[in-house]
Amino acid sequence: MSQGSVQELAVLAANSVKKAMILTIASGKGGVGKTNIAANLSICLAAAGKRVAILDADFGLANLDIVLGINSKYNLSHFIKGVKKLDEISQPVCEGVDVYCGFSGVEHLAHITDFTRERIVAALDTLAENYDIVVVDTAAGIGKTVLAFCMASDHTILVGTPDPAAITDVYTLLKAMTINKYKGRSSLLVNMAQDINQGKKIYRQIASAAAQFLDVTLNMAGVMLRDDYVVTSVRKREPVVLAYPKSPTAKSLMGVAARISRVPLSASADEGFFKKVVNWFF
Numbered sequence: 231m232s233q234g235s236v237q238e239l240a241v242l243a244a245n246s247v248k249k250a251m252i253l254t255i256a257s258g259k260g261g262v263g264k265t266n267i268a269a270n271l272s273i274c275l276a277a278a279g280k281r282v283a284i285l286d287a288d289f290g291l292a293n294l295d296i297v298l299g300i301n302s303k304y305n306l307s308h309f310i311k312g313v314k315k316l317d318e319i320s321q322p323v324c325e326g327v328d329v330y331c332g333f334s335g336v337e338h339l340a341h342i343t344d345f346t347r348e349r350i351v352a353a354l355d356t357l358a359e360n361y362d363i364v365v366v367d368t369a370a371g372i373g374k375t376v377l378a379f380c381m382a383s384d385h386t387i388l389v390g391t392p393d394p395a396a397i398t399d400v401y402t403l404l405k406a407m408t409i410n411k412y413k414g415r416s417s418l419l420v421n422m423a424q425d426i427n428q429g430k431k432i433y434r435q436i437a438s439a440a441a442q443f444l445d446v447t448l449n450m451a452g453v454m455l456r457d458d459y460v461v462t463s464v465r466k467r468e469p470v471v472l473a474y475p476k477s478p479t480a481k482s483l484m485g486v487a488a489r490i491s492r493v494p495l496s497a498s499a500d501e502g503f504f505k506k507v508v509n510w511f512f
């Protein structure tokens with residue numbers, strides 16, 4: 231290869247900024263396991279060779295740090311205020327995973343200033359450029375902020391449980407995404423199932439309603455059983471996949487991670503993720 235073409239390739243490589251796949255975990259209903267799934271799935275994705283950032287986008291009750299057993303002195307609020315740079319608030323979770331801790335009590339993001347908005351845009355764009363996958367943990371409910379992160383994702387994992395309210399809320403969120411012309415991939419992860427068959431039945435129930443009434447394909451991310459190891463590990467403030475790698479939950483999440491990491495990256499790489507989120511916020 232000539233010196234000229236090597237240089238051309240180097241320029242091409244430098245100009246083609248690789249964008250991460252944005253994977254948002256959402257549910258509508260609270261307490262269904264989103265934060266645990268975001269934390270543990272991220273670790274499984276790193277085990278599958280991906281560089282992963284986890285962003286705590288639950289601005290109502292940020293608690294990823296607790297599930298991960300991390301004491302975060304600095305969080306996204308310090309970055310937004312300009313007190314810290316983005317890399318200064320990142321905390322290593324394990325090899326291949328960094329967490330960007332959130333802050334609580336700011337549900338009304340619509341009231342944030344232009345300055346704050348620009349800081350958030352800069353943060354997400356930087357994350358998308360520096361990792362393979364950015365996992366976003368969202369708040370309960372189907373408010374504007376949750377919907378914004380779903381709409382900006384390449385892949386949204388909707389977490390449901392056998393609770394009828396959780397099933398309805400997943401469907402309502404998927405409907406809201408569809409009405410707003412969501413372009414990414416959607417999958418259902420059934421958590422706290424009694425057995426695999428119950429989980430599959432719930433999947434078929436929601437997926438057939440989505441196909442019939444919304445004309446949307448809802449993929450199957452997997453089934454996770456109700457598992458006491460999850461409860462114990464939350465109490466210990468240790469991610470279950472690290473504390474109990476042989477638990478049913480760890481096995482299920484490794485399966486989900488394997489499926490996800492084969493999905494082609496960035497369905498919408500042409501637009502910056504955060505730009506898309508911001509379009510949705512305001």
Ligand SMILES: Nc1ncnc2c1ncn2[C@@H]1O[C@H](COP(=O)(O)OP(=O)(O)OP(=O)(O)O)[C@@H](O)[C@H]1O
Nearest residue numbers: 260261262263264265266370455456457460461464
């Ligand atoms: N597979 C499981 N088996 C048993 N318990 C579980 C399982 N998954 C989650 N839990 C329990 O549910 C609790 C809530 O989980 P988590 O905080 O991850 O939910 P969440 O959806 O993020 O809640 P919120 O909507 O409040 O953010 C956990 O503390 C844990 O005790």
Ligand SMILES: [Mg+2]
Nearest residue numbers: 264265288368
């Ligand atoms: Mg949560």
